[in-house]
Amino acid sequence: MQPEPVSTATDSAARATDAEVCELCRRGDHAGYERLYRAHGGRMKSIAWNLLHNHEDAEDAVQETFLKVHRSIHTYSGQSAFSTWVYRILVNTCTDYQRSRKPQTEVPAESLVARAPSPTLRLALERALADLNERQRAVFLLAEVEGLTHGEIAAILSVAPGTSKGLLFEARRRLRELLDPNTGPVRRFR
Amino acid sequence: MSFDCSRLEEALREEDPGLLAAAREHAAGCAACRKDLESWHLFTATLSSTARELKHEWESPDLWTRIDAALPLRPQAQPAQRRVLGDWRLFATAAAVLLLSVAGAWLAVRPAARRQQPPQALRQPPSEVLNATFSNPSRQFLTEQALKEVQRNEVEYVRSLDRLAKLAGPALGGDPSQLMASYREKLTLLDAAIADLRENRAHNMLNANLNTELLSLYLEKQKTLHEVIQYASQSN
Numbered sequence: 001m002q003p004e005p006v007s008t009a010t011d012s013a014a015r016a017t018d019a020e021v022c023e024l025c026r027r028g029d030h031a032g033y034e035r036l037y038r039a040h041g042g043r044m045k046s047i048a049w050n051l052l053h054n055h056e057d058a059e060d061a062v063q064e065t066f067l068k069v070h071r072s073i074h075t076y077s078g079q080s081a082f083s084t085w086v087y088r089i090l091v092n093t094c095t096d097y098q099r100s101r102k103p104q105t106e107v108p109a110e111s112l113v114a115r116a117p118s119p120t121l122r123l124a125l126e127r128a129l130a131d132l133n134e135r136q137r138a139v140f141l142l143a144e145v146e147g148l149t150h151g152e153i154a155a156i157l158s159v160a161p162g163t164s165k166g167l168l169f170e171a172r173r174r175l176r177e178l179l180d181p182n183t184g185p186v187r188r189f190r
Numbered sequence: 191m192s193f194d195c196s197r198l199e200e201a202l203r204e205e206d207p208g209l210l211a212a213a214r215e216h217a218a219g220c221a222a223c224r225k226d227l228e229s230w231h232l233f234t235a236t237l238s239s240t241a242r243e244l245k246h247e248w249e250s251p252d253l254w255t256r257i258d259a260a261l262p263l264r265p266q267a268q269p270a271q272r273r274v275l276g277d278w279r280l281f282a283t284a285a286a287v288l289l290l291s292v293a294g295a296w297l298a299v300r301p302a303a304r305r306q307q308p309p310q311a312l313r314q315p316p317s318e319v320l321n322a323t324f325s326n327p328s329r330q331f332l333t334e335q336a337l338k339e340v341q342r343n344e345v346e347y348v349r350s351l352d353r354l355a356k357l358a359g360p361a362l363g364g365d366p367s368q369l370m371a372s373y374r375e376k377l378t379l380l381d382a383a384i385a386d387l388r389e390n391r392a393h394n395m396l397n398a399n400l401n402t403e404l405l406s407l408y409l410e411k412q413k414t415l416h417e418v419i420q421y422a423s424q425s426n
Contacts, residue, residue, distance in 0.1 A: 015291040030258055038256050042247055049246045059253050066257045121240050144241035150205075162204070176233050 007152045022082035026073055033066060040083055044090050051094040053126075061097055065090040080155040088156045091138055098134070105175060121179075128178040135159075136171035143168050195223050202230060226394045340401075347408060361422030373418050380411045 022040070024032025041062065048058035068089050076085050129137055138157060142148045143164075150168075154161040201213040217224040255292040320409075355377075362374055384407050391400040 028262075030261060033257065033261060034254065037257065041250075042251070044255075045248070045250065046246045050244055051209055055248060059250055059256075063257050063260060070261050121236075121326065122243050123239050126244065126297050140241070141244070144238055145244045147242075154301070166203055169205075172234055172237060175237060179237075180233055 022076070024075075025069065025078075025082075028070075035071070036069075036083075037066070040086065040096055044087070047087070047141060047146060048094050050129075050137070050145055050190055051091070055063060056126055056174045061090065062094045064093050068093065082154060084155040085143065087142075088158065091142075095134055095138075109172055127176070128175050131178055132171050132174055136167050136174065138173075139164055139167040140171040195220060198223055198226060282392055351408060351412055351415070354412065354419075357421070358415045358418040361418050364424065367423065369417070373414060378413065380407055380414065383407055384411070 014043075017039070021035045023033050024038065026032075044065065045058050048061040049055065052058050052061060065086065069086055072089075076082065080088075089138045129140065132140065137155065139153055142153045142156065143150070148156070150161045153159075153164045157164065157177040161168075193209075193216040195216075197209070198213055198216075212225065213223070217227045269389065276362040362370060362377070384404065387400060387404045391397060391404065394400065
């Protein structure tokens with residue numbers, strides 16, 4: 001069974017589109033890459049920004065991802081949906097960017113721009129996310145920010161769905177410790 | 191499902207609907223678990239709604255242009271992968287004519303050999319059997335007729351290939367590309383192999399293997415010439 005592509009619409013039309021885009025990209029057709037960008041570029045930028053906290057780096061990571069897709073499309077085996085494979089490359093690219101930079105304990109000023117009714121809580125969450133390990137942060141962002149399922153996240157991160165659930169639970173628990181330290185006596189999972 | 195306080199974390203970690211239902215049922219009668227469960231759900235609900243605000247969108251009017259420029263140019267399509275219906279028909283007709291001719295020649299020889307063999311002839315060497323066949327004037331006539339038909343068809347087919355080669359000639363000679371150089375080399379090798387096989391077959395017209403090999407080389411040459419012509423017409 002063909003896995004569901006990571007898409008805003010996970011129906012048969014999205015799967016067909018995913019396969020068409022893949023075929024165009026395989027042929028080296030730029031129209032395929034453009035369709036990929038139009039369909040997933042926004043989400044790719046958002047994921048990259050949440051992992052890198054910088055517009056310029058996020059756009060560079062997205063561009064680098066497209067080049068990597070082009071270079072290695074012959075290795076795509078079809079075991080996951082094409083878009084899932086692309087997101088996996090994106091997350092790995094962002095991880096490489098993070099590792100090549102100095103460790104950040106503070107969220108950069110760029111991310112402090114208020115965009116929502118609860119800027120204080122959002123800012124606190126952004127800071128707390130910096131305290132998670134790479135995998136916890138990636139799972140949290142993909143699940144809670146981008147709304148992907150555990151199946152999709154598992155395919156992107158090359159882990160089992162159960163591992164994805166476990167990582168999300170650990171991320172939430174850690175965030176609770178950081179954001180809600182005065183909560184009542186939550187005995188077992190704090 | 192049996193559920194006790196120690197399994198609350200497991201239920202929340204695994205997000206298993208059955209386990210969560212059991213946890214809620216258990217929490218209805220356990221104040222400590224109820225408090226833990228409620229505070230966890232309250233926190234995660236707030237967390238989720240805040241997290242959705244982290245979805246970040248901004249305009250990047252130049253990003254696609256940058257990516258498009260950085261991607262290598264589209265490679266030339268490989269002409270070897272193209273298929274044309276017309277090729278297939280010509281191909282199949284030529285193959286059928288040649289194979290039927292060869293089969294006809296073969297059938298004209300075999301029954302005669304069988305019928306003319308006396309019981310002790312079963313132990314005769316094949317050359318003697320063949321001689322016996324050709325010693326019958328009517329069978330010999332049929333065999334020669336079949337062979338002539340094969341040769342006529344082959345001559346026609348080779349003429350068609352020559353006409354095709356003339357059409358491909360300008361493209362083969364005028365295009366300095368690596369691809370066309372490969373085609374030239376391939377056609378030279380095919381012509382040399384065809385010439386060799388024809389020479390060998392001249393000594394043994396009834397050798398079915400030689401005829402089959404020759405046919406496959408003719409077909410390969412035809413296919414290659416078609417590819418050259420198609421490539422040239424698409425490049426212009």
